[in-house]
Amino acid sequence: xxxxxxxxxxxxxxxxxxxxxxxxxxxxxxxxxxxxxxxxxxxxxxxxxxxxxxxxxxxxxxxxxxxxxxxxxxxxxxxxxxxxxxxxxxxxxxxxxxxxxxxxxxxxxxxxxxx
Amino acid sequence: xxxxxxxxxxxxxxxxxxxxxxxxxxxxxxxxxxxxxxxxxxxxxxxxxxxxxxxxxxxxxxxxxxxxxxxxxxxxxxxxxxxxxxxxxxxxxxxxxxxxxxxxxxxxxxxx
Numbered sequence: 149x150x151x152x153x154x155x156x157x158x159x160x161x162x163x164x165x166x167x168x169x170x171x172x173x174x175x176x177x178x179x180x181x182x183x184x185x186x187x188x189x190x191x192x193x194x195x196x197x198x199x200x201x202x203x204x205x206x207x208x209x210x211x212x213x214x215x216x217x218x219x220x221x222x223x224x225x226x227x228x229x230x231x232x233x234x235x236x237x238x239x240x241x242x243x244x245x246x247x248x249x250x251x252x253x254x255x256x257x258x259x260x261x262x263x
Numbered sequence: 264x265x266x267x268x269x270x271x272x273x274x275x276x277x278x279x280x281x282x283x284x285x286x287x288x289x290x291x292x293x294x295x296x297x298x299x300x301x302x303x304x305x306x307x308x309x310x311x312x313x314x315x316x317x318x319x320x321x322x323x324x325x326x327x328x329x330x331x332x333x334x335x336x337x338x339x340x341x342x343x344x345x346x347x348x349x350x351x352x353x354x355x356x357x358x359x360x361x362x363x364x365x366x367x368x369x370x371x372x373x374x375x
Contacts, residue, residue, distance in 0.1 A: 152306070179361070181361070181363075188272075188367055188368075189367060190353060190355075190365035190366050190367045190368055191307075191353070191355075191363075191365040192365075193361070193362060193363065196361035196362075198360060198361055204361055206361065206362065207362070238306055238307065240307075245360075246360035246361075247360070248295050248357045248359070248360060249295050249312070249314045249357070251297070251309050251312060252297075252309075252363060253309065254299075254306035254307040254308070255306050256305060256306045257304075257305075257306050
């Protein structure tokens with residue numbers, strides 16, 4: 149039981165390049181999330197998927213797109229990377245759709261640098 | 264808007280002493296509060312949460328948190344700190360079905 153896994157662990161991009169961050173969970177959770185972590189700002193929600201087939205914007209969605217590929221996988225795409233997207237990206241999952249009380253479980257993160 | 268604040272960027276304690284990491288919250292409606300810990304180059308690990316009921320919540324690794332409605336606080340505590348407790352601690356409040364608002368984090372350093 150690996151929990152939440154993310155690939156890649158590290159990535160360096162040039163401004164304007166595109167890339168997709170991958171996330172998978174093996175806990176049979178319904179909801180999945182993408183966050184970014186910046187120094188001194190905690191984590192901020194980019195997008196979430198309450199259940200397979202649905203996605204919704206979070207606090208900071210601009211410049212990103214997501215795909216809920218199936219119940220296990222939730223990807224985050226940067227179409228044209230900008231230096232402001234340099235950050236650490238975390239994927240998380242939780243069991244029930246739309247639950248306010250379920251714990252979110254986090255992956256190990258992807259450290260992205262945009263030059 | 265729902266939010267949490269962690270008033271201390273850094274907390275230093277000696278090993279064996281009690282520790283407290285502070286968190287205050289602002290919510291409309293029932294507060295659902297969480298504490299997470301992050302070790303260097305790792306993801307966030309869940310410590311404990313308050314949903315309802317007993318104001319003293321016990322969690323992982325000997326941590327506990329006290330919910331105080333009148334002071335809108337949810338402070339994390341441990342009776343005896345270990346050097347291995349040194350990490351970054353985040354308080355969070357559930358603001359909606361897909362929305363968790365995190366504090367900026369408090370770096371805890373436990374010195375031998």
